[in-house]
Amino acid sequence: MKKTTFIKEDFKKFEDNKNVMMQLFGITCSVCGIDEIAYTAINAPKTIGQIAHEAYEENPDISDEELDKLIESPIKLWQEVDDYNSSIGVPTFVCDNCYDQLLNNEIHISNIGQEEEE
Numbered sequence: 001m002k003k004t005t006f007i008k009e010d011f012k013k014f015e016d017n018k019n020v021m022m023q024l025f026g027i028t029c030s031v032c033g034i035d036e037i038a039y040t041a042i043n044a045p046k047t048i049g050q051i052a053h054e055a056y057e058e059n060p061d062i063s064d065e066e067l068d069k070l071i072e073s074p075i076k077l078w079q080e081v082d083d084y085n086s087s088i089g090v091p092t093f094v095c096d097n098c099y100d101q102l103l104n105n106e107i108h109i110s111n112i113g114q115e116e117e118e
């Protein structure tokens with residue numbers, strides 16, 4: 001079953017310190033493709049930027065290597081969530097504009113991701 005209507009509670013503010021995720025994966029709005037993400041699906045894990053930020057706070061001398069290790073499984077988690085969301089028709093990343101339009105039912109998501117079953 002694909003999700004077709006959206007409410008506020010389907011999303012939360014996307015807070016990725018220093019746009020780390022954008023730099024790491026070049027994430028874009030799942031709906032329109034612009035690179036200004038304002039919201040993320042409610043089932044999304046903590047952002048990589050937040051994780052990195054907390055790690056720095058805890059240990060300002062953390063090495064890049066340690067940091068890479070630290071974000072390894074969260075990155076996997078994000079990929080899983082994104083795959084799952086595309087399978088149920090939920091955009092993982094949305095910009096301000098698409099967020100409003102989704103909530104107002106002005107745009108409909110059809111086949112996010114590349115799956116073309118049926």
Ligand SMILES: [Zn+2]
Nearest residue numbers: 029032095098
């Ligand atoms: Zn958008």
